[in-house]
Amino acid sequence: MTTLRDTLRARLALERACGADLLPVPRAALARRPPAAPIQTSVRPGAPPSDRSPSRSGGTPAASKAGVPVSPALQVSVDPVKAAALAALETRAKACRLCRLCETRTQVVFGTGNPDADICLVGEAPGEDEDRLGEPFVGRAGQLLNQILSEAGLRRADVYICNVVKCRPSVLENGRRRNRPPEPEEVVRCQPYLRDQLALVRPRVIGAMGKFAVTTLLRVDAPMGQVRGRFQTRDGVPVMPTYHPAYLLRTPGDIGIVREDLKKIVAKVAEMKSKG
Numbered sequence: 001m002t003t004l005r006d007t008l009r010a011r012l013a014l015e016r017a018c019g020a021d022l023l024p025v026p027r028a029a030l031a032r033r034p035p036a037a038p039i040q041t042s043v044r045p046g047a048p049p050s051d052r053s054p055s056r057s058g059g060t061p062a063a064s065k066a067g068v069p070v071s072p073a074l075q076v077s078v079d080p081v082k083a084a085a086l087a088a089l090e091t092r093a094k095a096c097r098l099c100r101l102c103e104t105r106t107q108v109v110f111g112t113g114n115p116d117a118d119i120c121l122v123g124e125a126p127g128e129d130e131d132r133l134g135e136p137f138v139g140r141a142g143q144l145l146n147q148i149l150s151e152a153g154l155r156r157a158d159v160y161i162c163n164v165v166k167c168r169p170s171v172l173e174n175g176r177r178r179n180r181p182p183e184p185e186e187v188v189r190c191q192p193y194l195r196d197q198l199a200l201v202r203p204r205v206i207g208a209m210g211k212f213a214v215t216t217l218l219r220v221d222a223p224m225g226q227v228r229g230r231f232q233t234r235d236g237v238p239v240m241p242t243y244h245p246a247y248l249l250r251t252p253g254d255i256g257i258v259r260e261d262l263k264k265i266v267a268k269v270a271e272m273k274s275k276g
């Protein structure tokens, strides 16, 4: 039986065989530019009203859904050029047929959130709910993520959220499609989209949620229990490995761990901003 570890090892081997130099992106590409003139906080066109947040540039105190104050260090503005470039990349992705997942997807799930976010959260791949709704981290796992973000002092609209793979990997069983992990070739073919997303968003800190994201971003093949909770830096960008919300649905006792990991991300952003 093929295990997740086997799949990840195979994917790493395939990447190396291809000579892929995909992630993380070069330091220069991730170097943050001076902030753009503040405009209203951007929300992806068509995003649900729950994702819409007021401008955080006008000095109005912000609070997460749970009433936890949002750290001023995380209050960001939006670069309209960056937002347009991301929209153009999304348009390209939506027409993508680079791997076989295009044959079974309902739609491409590109990413959502603030294009100028300091924090980017990267998950694995769309599941059934994401495939149906066209947005990453929705359904029960998404609700749990929203709750944990709120407890960490973040709103969903404060961060940019995407997956390693943009189309749902699924397998037909007994007449019904169920989620499956991405195959190595699917990950490799899709990586340019993630690479370009990160190069455009240029987050100060990345949260790698789950084994696939950790392996893709950091190229480490170690149990999550060993790597989570400690920043690793690739090309100058701190990456925090932590558990995926879907794992937390099965293991709710670890919710507090992810909450603490997200708080470390918030603190890291504040620290980086204080240094300019």
Ligand code: SF4
Binding pocket: 093, 096, 097, 098, 099, 100, 101, 102, 108, 165, 166, 167, 186, 189, 190, 193
């Ligand atoms: S998973 Fe990625 S590479 Fe494959 S069809 Fe979708 S967008 Fe293209």
